[in-house]
Structure formats: structure tokens, C-alpha cells
Amino acid sequence: MIIYGTALLAVCYLLGVYLGGLLGQILGVDANIGGVAIAMVLLIVGKEMLAKRGLLPKSTQFGVLYWAGMYIPIVVAMAAGQNVVAALSGGMVAAIVSVIALTATVFVVRWLNKMANDYDTFEWDDDSEVILD
Numbered sequence: 001m002i003i004y005g006t007a008l009l010a011v012c013y014l015l016g017v018y019l020g021g022l023l024g025q026i027l028g029v030d031a032n033i034g035g036v037a038i039a040m041v042l043l044i045v046g047k048e049m050l051a052k053r054g055l056l057p058k059s060t061q062f063g064v065l066y067w068a069g070m071y072i073p074i075v076v077a078m079a080a081g082q083n084v085v086a087a088l089s090g091g092m093v094a095a096i097v098s099v100i101a102l103t104a105t106v107f108v109v110r111w112l113n114k115m116a117n118d119y120d121t122f123e124w125d126d127d128s129e130v131i132l133d
Contacts, residue, residue: 005063008050012042029094034101041108043068048116 020035027033047064050056056064 005060005067008046008064009043009067012039012046015039015042023097027093027097029097031094033094033097034105037101037105040068041105041112044109044112048112 016035016037016039017032018035019038020032023035024031024033043064047056047061051061
């Protein structure tokens with residue numbers, strides 16, 4: 001069974017949106033709180049777990065990196081535009097939770113990078129011949 005990058009991204013995004021909305025409901029704010037950050041962390045964790053089990057070929061790993069690069073500016077901008085109005089109307093709780101979510105995301109990503117400790121996963125093949133026209 002091979003998992004493709006777009007499918008992994010879609011599952012992570014849907015879970016992130018759901019969990020962010022659930023977090024908003026729990027905190028009494030009518031907004032998605034941290035859904036995009038949750039989705040990004042799920043994408044990173046999912047990619048690492050699948051790669052270590054051999055279910056994510058090298059080409060798909062590069063595809064996931066591509067989507068992660070596209071995901072950050074596009075989806076974050078879309079979610080930010082939707083959440084700004086809700087966050088401002090949510091009051092101080094939304095501002096505090098946003099800062100906590102951002103801080104937690106930074107620390108979790110740093111921790112995951114240290115835990116993975118396999119930077120050779122994404123090395124380019126330097127031995128291949130480069131043809132310049």
C-alpha cells in the first residue's frame with residue numbers, strides 16, 4: 001500500500017479543521033482555533049511515520065514537501081482571512097489561545113525535528129550526471 005502526498009494532505013487538513021473547530025467549541029469561541037497548525041503538525045508526523053514504515057516512496061516524500069511548501073502560504077492565508085474576524089469578535093480568549101497555539105506549534109515542530117534525526121531522508125542524488133544545454 002502506497003500513500004500519496006495529496007491524499008495525506010487532504011486527510012491532515014480535514015482532521016485539522018475538525019479538531020480546530022472542536023477546540024473552538026470547547027473554549028466557547030465560534031471559530032476554528034489552530035486548525036491549520038494542527039493539520040500541518042499532522043502532515044509532518046504522518047509523513048515521518050509512513051516514511052519510516054516504508055509506505056512513502058522517495059518521490060512521494062518530495063511531493064509531500066512540495067505540498068507542505070504550498071500549504072503554508074495558501075491555506076494559512078485563507079484560514080487567517082476567515083479567522084481574523086472571528087478572533088477579533090471572540091475577545092481576549094481568542095487572542096490568548098492563538099498565542100498559545102502558535103507557541104505550542106513552534107515547540108512541537110522543533111521537538112519533532114530533533115526526534116526524527118534523519119536528515120538524510122531528503123538528500124539529492126549528487127552522483128547523477130547533470131546535463132547542461
